[in-house]
Amino acid sequence: ADAAAIALTTDADTFRIAHATGPASPLRDKTFAIGDLPMGKETLSGRPARFENIFDSKDGPNPAAAYLMADPVRGVAIIPLLRRGERIGAIAVGSRAPRLFSDAEVARLETLADLLAVALANAELVETLRQAEWRFRTLFRAAPDAVLTMFESGRIREANDAVRDVLGVYSLQAIGRTLDEFAVPVERARVKRELARAFAGEAVRFEARFQREGTVHTLSLAARLLPEATPPTVLCVGRDVTTERDMRARLVETERLAAVGQLVAGVAHEVNNPLSTISAFAQLLLRDGGLSPDQRESIDVIQGETVRASQVVKDLLTFARRSESQPQPLDLNELIERTVRVSSYELGGKQIVVQTMLAPLLPCVHGDPRQLQQVILNLVTNAVQAMAADGSGTLRITSRAEGDKVVLEVADTGPGVPERARAHIFEPFFTTKSEGTGLGLSVSYGIVTAHGGSITIARTSRDGTVFRVTLPCDDDAVGETLSLASESVEPALEGVRMLFVDDEPALRSAMLAFGKLRSLAVTTAHDGNAALSFVRELEFDVVVCDLRMPGMDGPAFFDVLSRERPSLASRTIFVTGDVVGEASRLFLDSSSQPVLSKPFEFEKLEEAILGLMTQSLEAVQAW
Known part of the structure; x- marks a missing residue:
């Protein structure tokens, strides 16, 4: 034969010349309607065909002839390609001279067509497999959650790109290591146990704390044994749920505080009424000129303790009250004293000595008393937690005026803020402690900034930390305050x-x-x-x-x-x-x-x- 061509159907109406040699080469990659060519017609019929001279065919014009005029092919044999009964194309061989191919030659061509059909089927399967693998790899790498496969030894076999956000290492760095290596020490044994359950055939879901770039995060993990995998392999999907857990804890805390606020309001009413009666009668007794010095001193104590109890209730009400921001001239020293009174029980129970050095005649600041008290309370709480490991310490709170600013400093004798944490200390959810949500300092930062001030770490070392809050003075309130005091x-x-x-x-x-x-x-x-x-x-x-x-x-x-x-x-x-x-x-x-x-x-x-x-x-x- 001088020429050969392979045609494959592309859809129900057309086919493409996938390969052609010799004089038929000009037909390569050309597409024709199935009914326009003898190859197409024989593909549809499913039967072999032979032409001594294709140009003598009575089937009408042949669109392919235009490509073959320079070196025409005359004698042609056409064999359909069948795959499991499906007509997928045809092969054709031809000679330049008129020739009628013999039955033996046609039989050999049919055997070749069968082999070609099998080869094409295998090639299609390989391509399908390649496409499926490409889709799997793409989905695996682009998954938003960390996806890992692990051997029974616990070592990571594969890891996608999201592992960087969850474990803090790139996927290539994770391969060969064990998952429990990334967990905090107290969680490693549990991670191993849960993975062992997965290799035993259980569908496992659990949460554990992992270390990432020096901070602790909570991961939610799901692990399952891959069926028929050799060697046995577990698929593990992980997601960082630290923010979700913190937000949920914050929501619970907010709801709890709201309930506490309602409770405090009710209790305050019931407490203040009897306090009012005690105070009233104590005041009436003090107006009695016939009291002895000892009696007057005793009644003074009653009156003073009544005022102190009432002030505690008022402080609790101020802190628990939920209202819109209401800026007004404020005495920062009074806010400090109120906060210390509210925290006195906790401070005494932790054996913490409180020292206050408040500047007399401190200029007023303009702000919301509830919000600024929240800042002071957050700084005091932060200092107390920093000294918790030692079981005791000294909390020093100072205030002073610097030019047109009022400065508040809260100092503790804790271990100091680690250097790596200083740049992140005011970020939401960032914490170096095992307790707390990491929101106290970030909330304080937002409040102070909204008041036109600043909050910084003035200094920190192994001997302790000093947080400094600077607020602008409210000069307009000074004369007003003095005039009221002089009335x-x-x-x-x-x-x-x-x-x-x-x-x-x-x-x-x-x-x-x-x-x-x-x-x-x-x-x-x-x-x-x-x-x-x-x-x-x-x-x-x-x-x-x-x-x-x-x-x-x-x-x-x-x-x-x-x-x-x-x-x-x-x-x-x-x-x-x-x-x-x-x-x-x-x-x-x-x-x-x-x-x-x-x-x-x-x-x-x-x-x-x-x-x-x-x-x-x-x-x-x-x-």
């Missing part, structure tokens, strides 16, 4: 008619005794409804009313009073023993009436009453 009021309230509304019987009794001592005409009511009955029948100069009471509470009473007796409503003082919620805060802001926190000092109450009476008198005179 002195000498109340003169004899004969004033006061309506006192509170649900606590003991406190109402104390107020009656106070009125008798100060020559006030005091009428008491246990709720708003009872108070309205008195208002409708009697005349009063001033009303002192609790905010929260069973039945008609303070805001509801004030609303009715404003409609029926607007002038008396303008002379109303509110008292409260619990946290002021958002609704109460909006009410107090809209009413613009004075508010006293329980337990209150009688002097403060007298000043408030005198202030309202003076305003009322000035309004009448102006009218």
Whole structure:
């Protein structure tokens, strides 16, 4: 034969000349409609065909002839290619001279066609396998989670690119090492046990802590034995869930704090009311001129302890209160003292000595008291945790003014901040301690920055660490603070008619005794409804009313009073023993009436009453 060609079907209607030699070479890689060529027609028929001179065929024009005019092929034999009964193409041999191929030659060509069909099938299988392997490799390398295969010895056989984000090494560096090498020491035995369970045929899921670039991370791992793998191989998929766990813990902590805040608010109300009664009677006793020095000293102690207990409750309320940022002029020293009081029990239990060196006459800062107290508390907590390993230590808190800045420093005697951690100390979720979420310092950084200040590590060594917070002064608040401090009021309230509304019987009794001592005409009511009955029948100069009471509470009473007796409503003082919620805060802001926190000092109450009476008198005179 002078020429040969192999044609393969590409779809139901066309085929391509996959290979051609001799005079048929111009046909290579050409595509034709199956019905246009003798090869296509014989492919469809599934039967061999012979032509002594293809140009004498009565099948009509042959599109391939145009490619063969320079060196025409005349004698042709065509054998279909069959694969499991499927027609996949044909082979053709030809000669330049007219010739009719013999039956023996056709039989040999059919044998060759069978071998070629098998070879093509094998080639297609190899290509399919190659494509499948390429897809597997691509999926394996591009998987977002770390994917590893391991031998029964525990050594890593394969690792994808994501192992870099999970174990901290590149895939080639992981191969040949064991997975437990990357775990923290206390977790290595458990990692080995879990992988042994996987090699025993169990589907294993577990979490363990691993070291990565000097920090500890929590990984969630799933391992399973690959079926029919030789040698036995386990597939392991791992994901870093440290951030998820920290966020979940933070959410739980936030919900817990919210519940604690609600509990504190309720407890505060129940605690402040009896404290108010104790304080009131102690103040009344102190006004008795017949007390001996010892008796007066004892009552002073009672009064002082009442004030201290009340301050602790107020500090807890301030910390637990959840509200929007409310910037105002602040005395940073007062915030420091309040935070130390809140933390005193924990500090005493850990044998930590607290030293405060607060500058007198410290300029005010402008900020949100709750947020800045959170910063101080975070720094104190951080210092306490740093000294926890030693079981004792010294916490030193200092404040001072530097130019137009106020500086707060919190120092501890802990082991210091490791050098590698200093650049990350204010990053969220970064921590060098086994306890905590790693959010305290990052939250503090955000708060201080929002207040126009800065927070830094002033110095750190094996002898301890000093954190420094710098905040801008609020110069506008200085004159205001001094003027308030210099005011002195000498109340003169004899004969004033006061309506006192509170649900606590003991406190109402104390107020009656106070009125008798100060020559006030005091009428008491246990709720708003009872108070309205008195208002409708009697005349009063001033009303002192609790905010929260069973039945008609303070805001509801004030609303009715404003409609029926607007002038008396303008002379109303509110008292409260619990946290002021958002609704109460909006009410107090809209009413613009004075508010006293329980337990209150009688002097403060007298000043408030005198202030309202003076305003009322000035309004009448102006009218």
